[in-house]
Amino acid sequence: MPELPEVEIVKKSLKKNVKDKKILDVIVINRNLRFKVDKDFEKILKNRKIQNVNRYAKNIIVELNGNIYVIIHLGMTGTFHLIRNNILKNTNLSFYQSKDLPIKHNHIVLIFKKFRVIYNDPRRFGFFKLLKDKESFKLYLKNIGYEPLDKNFNLKYLKKSIQFRKKCIKSILLDQKIISGIGNIYANEILFRSGLNPRKKGLKLKNFELKYLYKYSKLVLKKAILKGGSSIRDFRNTEGAKGSFQDNFKVYDKDNHNCPNKKCNYKIKKIKISNRSTFYCENCQK
């Protein structure tokens, strides 16, 4: 479920706890995630030191000594739990789940000296991808479109990736190969703020509309990160802080609510675009 802002929060919590720590052991309980966990995953990670934890779009990048990279994607329901030795109370690293370690769907356990980190994922849409050299890591990133917070994400990039496409702008925003990091919530929110109808075709967008898209995709994601992400269910990060961007939703899950634009008396509509729920105001978004 997490999109760029939520993955950023998870990454920060993870980084704070595991950077410069050595992985003493690895247990894979279930290899059948979106991609099968590599056969030598345990062997390669064991006794390696975590040099850094980064993020690009919705991918968490764990950098280990010896040019080993682990790309972690949380899919729809992936969460991390950090459990300190000899302390019964669990510390949750994740969004969207209870503070306690779930009983079912724990798939991967990383054991450190003073704690262990457990990956839980009921639907198993997430993955752990092992990349064994810098080249394959670079290649992996190359196949992802720029995220709105990337310095290369600019008007020129938007023009060349949007203005010739027949598909609708919402599908473009959700296509990680074109623009990465945006998911269903933020696509809806960005389009409302940009005054763009989600069904509008990419090639119909005018330059001034691309400028709005540029502005609001950055702005919405940044603000969501500042607010600690969005959440519909309970969650805590390691500081016990809650995300609150859900209070700033203007259209997502607001069908039949009044349009937030005070000068408008229309109701927010709910439609489906390529099987994803889409919320918009037909008066404010042209």
Added chain:
DNA sequence: CCGTTAACCTGAGAGC
């Protein structure tokens, strides 16, 4: 090459 659809999974909640 392009765009759309079905499929991958489990669990929560609504309606009966």
Added chain:
DNA sequence: TGCTCTCAGGTTAACG
């Protein structure tokens, strides 16, 4: 209670 149906913050193989 329990059954069936729909929906969920994601991605991608397969198809036309």
